[in-house]
Amino acid sequence: MDINLIKEKILEVIPNELSLYDVSYQKEGGNLILQVLLDKKDGITIEDLEGANKLISDMLDKYDSDMPLYYLEVSSPGAEKELRNYEEIKENVGKYIYLETNLVKYYGTLEEVNEDNLVIRVNFKGRFKNINISLADLNFIRLAVKV
Numbered sequence: 219m220d221i222n223l224i225k226e227k228i229l230e231v232i233p234n235e236l237s238l239y240d241v242s243y244q245k246e247g248g249n250l251i252l253q254v255l256l257d258k259k260d261g262i263t264i265e266d267l268e269g270a271n272k273l274i275s276d277m278l279d280k281y282d283s284d285m286p287l288y289y290l291e292v293s294s295p296g297a298e299k300e301l302r303n304y305e306e307i308k309e310n311v312g313k314y315i316y317l318e319t320n321l322v323k324y325y326g327t328l329e330e331v332n333e334d335n336l337v338i339r340v341n342f343k344g345r346f347k348n349i350n351i352s353l354a355d356l357n358f359i360r361l362a363v364k365v
Contacts, residue, residue, distance in 0.1 A: 219281055219282060219284060219285050221241055221242070221243070223281075224241055224252070224278075225238060225241050227277055227278075227281065228241065228254060228274055228277070230277075231273045231274060231276075231277045232256065232270050232273060232274070233266075233269070233270070235258055235259070236256050236257070236258055236262070236266060236270060237256065237257050237258065237259075238254075238255075238256060239255040239256060239257045239294075239295045239299070240253075240254075240255040240295065241253070241254050241255070243288070244291075249288075249289055250286055250287065250288040250289070251288060251289045251290075251291050252278075252288045252289070252290050252291065253291045253293070254270075254274060254290070254291065254292045254293075255293060255294060255295045256270055256292065256293075256294060257294060257295055257299070262294045267292050267293060267294065270292055271290070271292040274290065274292055275290055278290065297361065297363050298316075298360050298361050298362055298363060299360060299361055300358070300359070300360045301315070301359045301360060301361065304331075304333065304353070307328070307331050307336065307353075307359060308331050310328055310361060311328050311329070311330060311331060312327065312328065312329075313327070313328055313361055314326070314327055314328075314361070314362050314363070314364045315327070315328045315338065315359060315360065315361055315362055316359070316360055316361075316362040317338065317351065317356060317358065317359040317360075318356075318357045318358040318359075319351060319355045319356060319357055320355065320357060321355075324338055324340050324349065324351075325340070325362055326338040326339050326340035326341070326349070327339040329348060331353075333353070334352065334353060334354075335350050335351055335352045335353055336350075336351055336353060336356075337349065337350055337351075338351065
């Protein structure tokens with residue numbers, strides 16, 4: 219079954235409060251795993267994932283006769299999920315992040331974002347400083363856990 223068709227079918231069965239982060243096939247120890255990553259605006263719970271797993275599994279049972287043998291894994295993208303586009307970055311203003319450009323790597327709080335750049339508040343030896351970074355220079359950005 220085509221991965222895009224799987225995505226469409228998953229979107230049809232999961233509750234509206236859940237969002238589909240990604241669907242992919244993974245190889246682990248010779249096994250094929252269909253990995254479905256779900257998220258929720260205020261944080262996803264084990265109960266959310268358990269319910270979604272049942273719905274997705276039941277749906278796939280109707281369509282998977284042409285698929286190779288696989289294991290289904292339904293999980294969240296994690297506490298340090300990658301922010302893959304402008305919308306995801308914008309949704310996470312106020313959160314602690316990690317980012318990379320060609321020249322620097324920063325941990326800090328995402329203060330603001332617009333279509334051209336973002337502002338991150340960074341702690342430099344006890345002094346806080348706001349840094350402007352062009353979105354065009356951004357190589358990677360993800361949520362981070364502050365320890």
